[in-house]
Amino acid sequence: MASVAHGEEVPNRRVILKRYVTGFPTEDDMEVVSGTARLAVPPGSAAVVLKNLYVSCDPYMRNRMTKHETPSYVPDFVPGEVLVNFGVSRVVASGHPDFKVGDLVWGITGWEEYTLIPNPESFFKINHPELPLSYYTGVLGMTGITAWAGFFDVGKPKKGDYVFVSAASGAVGQIVGQLAKLTGCYVVGSAGSDQKVSLLKTKFGFDEAFNYKKEQDLNGALKRYFPHGIDIYFENVGGPTLDAVLLNMRNHGRIPMCGMISEYNQEQPEGQRNLFQLVAKRVRMEGFMVFDYFGQYRKFEEEMVGHLKERKIAYVEDVVEGLEKAPAALIGLFYGRNVGKQLVAIATE
Structure with a gap:
């Protein structure tokens, strides 16, 4: 320059x-x-x-x-x-x-x-x-701390939890899935192309992944990948995906609400049909804002830099x-x- x-x-x-x-x-x-x-x-x-x-x-x-x-x-x-x-x-x-x-x-x-x-x-x-x-x-910026705060503070994972991530190859989803694997969880992600599905399994280490555009029945797909149900759903898309997930949550599951990209361009957002599952299964669905966690940024930065340098996070x-x-x-x-x-x-x- x-x-x-x-x-x-x-x-x-x-x-x-x-x-x-x-x-x-x-x-x-x-x-x-x-x-x-x-x-x-x-x-x-x-x-x-x-x-x-x-x-x-x-x-x-x-x-x-x-x-x-x-x-x-x-x-x-x-x-x-x-x-x-x-x-x-x-x-x-x-x-x-x-x-x-x-x-x-x-x-x-x-x-x-x-x-x-x-x-x-x-x-x-x-x-x-x-x-x-x-x-x-x-x-190491906004999307990284979003993944870190949403997964750990809102999702409260435990080793062995079953975790589903939508928009999983995106900026936040790819990090969430890898943090879940480092925690000892079973992780499945959804994405919108076969290339992205391959990336999730080969680059990011997800246990399984699927192309949601090829699934006629999202509820059925989730039952295939989570026969025992979902403990944590990291929500990035909303719409029909959230409706299908609600039917597959386990008792006392957690849903960190990060974004709902499927609804941003709709003049009238879709309603959810299965919200009673939150009551029946005692599920906690909680929205969060990354700005609330900026006070913890230095702690996050050092943890994530360590993961990157040790090649634990791609x-x-x-x-x-x-x-x-x-x-x-x-x-x-x-x-x-x-x-x-x-x-x-x-x-x-």
Whole structure:
């Protein structure tokens, strides 16, 4: 990368939302526009300017593209403004005593080349730059701690538990399955292609996996793979999968609710028909937010770095090069085009 002087004004491409979305989003709902950024912070402020290296594509971004009458847990995107999500960045200007020029950080940044962050205290410094920096958009970032917190704190696994993971080859699912195996559980995952099913069994060590698109009867499929029932279902998709799982839960089972990607693009979400199973089997279904666990991030980071370095956890990324490809990469999540964690490389380190 060519060097730039402090305070210089530089080109700054950015991805904006063109309009609010109903139904499935399209690339045309977003636009890559040109702008400029100044590599300086306001005098006397604690702001930082970040050079963004990688940004993450995550399904929850779809919810932010619709105008909601009732506020959600994160604010809606605003048409004409830059999209934001988790990313990996380098500090290029700083007025904050804890962040110096050259620091590598991860946190919520803009889908753009440079971002001014008025208060960087929600950012985490990267402690292990010897590992690929892209890992901090996934296995060592938001999706990794999502898997770790949801599985261990909400799922409360025990050795020998029967665990089912939907969207199992995705950013969160692949990690959940491997953490379950390290805990001594029996693990089955579902995915949307034979390639992904093979990945689950050969790369990630799942005991079994199946292509849900080839199963006419999800209830029957789960009975095949879990003749004794399911102790923990890590929920990523909702819809018919959740309905089928509810019929196959064991007494006192646990369902960490992480996401429901099958319903994000529906104007009227599907209702669940088998919720009484929660009562009959004394099942606990609990939603959780990863933000609630950021106070435990350092503990998580050291545990996960250990697993990665000891090759106890494998990790697969789907990286596209260039900010102009970010809209297509995000849309691809809802069609299952990605294999592993989807992210965008904006600049080389």
